[in-house]
Amino acid sequence: MKENPQWHTDRQPQSPLQFDLHTNKHMSEALSELFQVPLPPQYASNIDKTDDNAQAVNTLLEFCFDFLSLVANVQHCFLMDFSSERPKQYVYQLALGNHEDSLAIQAITHSQSNAADCLSMLRQYSAESQGHQWQQIKLPLNNLKHPELYLFIEAEFHFPQWYALIIQIMHARIREISQWSNERHTRYNIYRQLAMTAAENLATDQLCQQLNAYLINYLSDVQLHVMLQHDGHLSMQYSSGKVCATALHKQLAEAIIKHGTNRLFTPLMLNKLDPNTQQNIAWYGTPLTHQGNIIGVFALSSQDNKHKINTIIQELINYTAALCSLVMQQQMLQFSIESEVNLEQQVQEKLERLHQTNQRLEHELKQYQSATEQLSYGSLYDSLTQLPNRALFAEKLDQALKRVKRHPSETFAVVFIDLDQFKTVNQSHGHHIGDQLLIAIARLLSQCIRQNDIVARLGGDEFIVLLDRISQQQDILDITERIIQSFSQPLTVKGLQIQSSCHLGICQVNASFHSVEQILQQADMAMYQAKSQDSEFCFYQEMQYQQQEQIQQHKLSNALAKGLIIPHYQPMIRLRDNALMGFEVVARWQDKTSTLRRALDFIPFAERSGLIIELDRHILQQACIQLKKWQHLNPSNKHIRVAVNLSPKHLLSEPAVNELIKTIKRCRIAPNSLVFEFSEKEFVRQNQTAFDSLEKLRQAGVKVGMDDFGTGFSSLNALFEYPIDFIKVDHSFTQRMLSSKKDLSLMRAVRDISNDLGFQVIIEGIETMQQHEKLVEIGCEYGQGYYISKPMRPGEIQHLFEV
Structure with missing residues (x-):
């Protein structure tokens, strides 16, 4: 036994975890598949930034350890694999107790061949050494090569009433990760199999059978339906199970054909549509098309009350419907070939288009998978304008402040920009036009600043600019003038001419400032001062601000005394039926x-x-x-x-x-x-x-x-x-x-x-x-x-x- 085994680490809660990659490579490879889906934010950032399997396992244990630390004083925590034919392997261990106990625990666990005996021996050792209680958790890592994975914890539980809840949350989260891992492994294969079946020009029912065999992994009850219309009448051409409430299926299919788009009907929606129906089903349908015309509906119905027809299933139904449409087109062309030999060239063109469509769909699937790996972008940039958001701007502002403190001769400025009457634009033209106006203004502000400056959106109708490395106040005035001048002309948004204006609050920063919050507060105050003075911009001035505060305080006190502060009421409803609460x-x-x-x-x-x-x-x-x-x-x-x-x-x-x-x-x-x-x-x-x-x-x-x-x-x-x-x-x-x-x-x-x-x-x-x-x-x-x-x-x- 080594004096300092690699699996041993001294750790305090919230500190980085260690992992022996070389002796546990097989388990880290299996576990790494669990981390291709989002975890809670503090753990997901680690997974998004690395492909290291060791880091993936560390993050899982960090998730487990930090959750348990909410309710217990954890002394020892280690993960063991009992499924291997060779001697048991430590996947991971951390120790907060003394080194002698850690070595003794290692000897006990190494001598046991199963989790039950291991737990029994650990509890006996703890009783003799007056240690804390040991607990054992089997991690539900379904469909992996090493299912005998156990987490052992020695801990003093401060809040035993919360222990079951914490374990429930851990289990639910790990099951969710495992489920998403299985989906990621199998989803590409089913798409490929369906495409190959369609390319072989097999019957539509064979596509449905393949799809049905895949969907039963997610829904306990699956029924697929193909309905075609002829001369304005719908008929059921295929159903994977016994067809109940045929009239209801036709009614829903007619709604799909009428609107020309896919749609999901929940049991609640179906009960509203037909109060007499006894079927507690969910129903999802998508159009079948031929040469741009709707010829029928491909649908999925399910009476599974525990699981929902989620977006993954909906996308697969849409994909299969597209393949069904292409297969039917192909079969129609082949039927024409048997009677008219001169249509052979047209059939070949159709087959080529089918091949190209399959390639395009496979390419789009790969793009979709790639996009899921780029989730971190949204945490730093505004999703509407693509400008930096408040968090990223605060980070850049903090960097600039630290630099000024190191070099007191330098200075920079922050310009707080608030749009006027933006709410009126939303009310008059709708939120879509308001969003497009914000995008246009973001582009306008980006053109007004210098290359090393930063413009960000704080939220709503508020923007902010960091003017870096200002040598004199005239530099600020020049950029401010450009911003004001850019708002002098109406902006064209979706064919509408919209005149916009703004007020600017300016805070010039030097080494005497002590925090980001102070800078933002002074820029905000300067902006409100500009508004109150009906001025286009205003620099933060302490004495002038105090006078303005006194005036504003008098106005607000007067408004309260005269009852000019009026309550308005925004309704809160129950979403499923719009009932007022x-x-x-x-x-x-x-x-x-x-x-x-x-x-x-x-x-x-x-x-x-x-x-x-x-x-x-x-x-x-x-x-x-x-x-x-x-x-x-x-x-x-x-x-x-x-x-x-x-x-x-x-x-x-x-x-x-x-x-x-x-x-x-x-x-x-x-x-x-x-x-x-x-x-x-x-x-x-x-x-x-x-x-x-x-x-x-x-x-x-x-x-x-x-x-x-x-x-x-x-x-x-x-x-x-x-x-x-x-x-x-x-x-x-x-x-x-x-x-x-x-x-x-x-x-x-x-x-x-x-x-x-x-x-x-x-x-x-x-x-x-x-x-x-x-x-x-x-x-x-x-x-x-x-x-x-x-x-x-x-x-x-x-x-x-x-x-």
């Missing part, structure tokens, strides 16, 4: 011109000035009064909840919390009709006082919600640590989920965790029908957004109660 209150400031200013225009100032407590109480009281009116008009509205966003400053003062509770009592409404929402970023910054305040609110009957979930750095910890009834997933994930598998995976993960931990999930930022349908498909329950409804005055909401 409540409203989120958003504040609007009605100025002298009757223009409504958004909350983002004055809430940050209210936080800085200390007026936020008074503003929150004003909005809460108005919301309580309005909720009481709705409940009085119709007793059936008692299930309606109103969610109010509050500043975390309320949580730091017991009198402030008491005043919130008094306001509810004065309005005589049930406390459980209210949800107090706090930003996730603020949750993780609070202390024990804030925790006690949350508990007091919940004891009073008020529900507590976490807003903007997913934007902080401790999302998972916050779910375990704080008393939460609702979470709202940040709108940025909704915007990206249709194009980002990572964001879609987060939606599913939050859905699963919410079921286990007992809180409800609301999805924010639903702006399109496609987003709404996808959220229903993956099982998300509640949501809100402009696709459902914009925030409205109370008088505009009555029709929702009538519906």
Whole structure:
């Protein structure tokens, strides 16, 4: 036995793991296939950046270890393969205890031939040496050559009530990875087999039989149908099982032919379409075409209640339908050849096109597989404009600040750009035109800056520019003038002439600045100062800013006194049937011109000035009064909840919390009709006082919600640590989920965790029908957004109660 075996490492939680690649090559190769799909963000980044099998196994164990570390003090953790015919192999071991114990444990495990005996001996040794309890976990790595893979852990469990949940999450995640690995291995083969069958001009039913044999791995019940139309009438040409509810199949097929596109019908949708149907089935169909005309429908139906017809299955159905169409075309041509010899050349052209189509489909499949390996791009760049996002800009800004501190003679500047009336463009022309306008402005700003400068999109209608290595203030003015001048001419967007304008806030940075946040805050303040002065741009000036703050504070205090801060209400619905569940209150400031200013225009100032407590109480009281009116008009509205966003400053003062509770009592409404929402970023910054305040609110009957979930750095910890009834997933994930598998995976993960931990999930930022349908498909329950409804005055909401 070696004095310092390679498998032994001293490790503290969260530090890098070690792995013996040479003695465990066979297992690392098998395990590496599990890491071709996304893991949680802190682990996925390691896998995306390396092809090293050792790193892949380390990441799996890091995932297991860090999850277990939430509930236990882990002393020893090692992974063993008992499936090999030769002596057992250590795949991995880490040790936090002393070296003598590690060597003794090695001797025990090396002398055992199976996992049960190994666990028994370890527990006996632990009892004799007064160690901690040993646990054994068999990793469910299905379809691998080495299934006897076990994880042994010696740990003191601080929270045994969470142990089963953590193990469940680990098992579910590893099973999901294993399932995706199997799919990746077999998906290319089935595509190839189907293409070869079609190229051999075999019958359509043989294509269906091959496809059916593949799909039973994913759905317990599979039925494939081919329906063709002749003279306007549909007939069932092929079905892989007993055909039930033939009229329903024809009705769905007619809908596919009418719209000319593929479509998925869930059991809920079918029940709405035909309330008398007794079939609890999901149905997916895609058109069959010949020379550009729809000749029928290729469909899949399933009564599998546990598994869904996911996008992978849908793509395979589309591919098979295309092959069926080509096969039928080929067979028609061959039939013509038998009667007309002079059509031989035309048949050969059709066959060549079939071959080219197969090649193109195989090429597209390879491109799809390659695209899945490039997921990291979306975490640093804005998906709409392709500009750097906030995270990448903050990184570049931090680098520039560190350089200036090393070289105090250097300086740089940050220009904060806020577009004017962008919301009006969205409301007048639609979000699609608004998106195209943002793309055009991003291109415009990129043309205004120098080669070493950086322009980024912070989100919404806000952009920011880093002007690097500024020698004099005139350099800033020159670039600022170019930006302002570029907005002087209307922009052409989809044939529309749109005049846009902006306000610029400028912060010139030197070695006296201490953080990125300080730079961004001063640039933001300068931009608001430019807005308030109706100036095109403004440099941050401390004294001038203080005067402006005093003026702004007077205006906001006056607005509160005169009741010009008005609550609007945005509906929150149950997504599967659009049933109304409540409203989120958003504040609007009605100025002298009757223009409504958004909350983002004055809430940050209210936080800085200390007026936020008074503003929150004003909005809460108005919301309580309005909720009481709705409940009085119709007793059936008692299930309606109103969610109010509050500043975390309320949580730091017991009198402030008491005043919130008094306001509810004065309005005589049930406390459980209210949800107090706090930003996730603020949750993780609070202390024990804030925790006690949350508990007091919940004891009073008020529900507590976490807003903007997913934007902080401790999302998972916050779910375990704080008393939460609702979470709202940040709108940025909704915007990206249709194009980002990572964001879609987060939606599913939050859905699963919410079921286990007992809180409800609301999805924010639903702006399109496609987003709404996808959220229903993956099982998300509640949501809100402009696709459902914009925030409205109370008088505009009555029709929702009538519906």
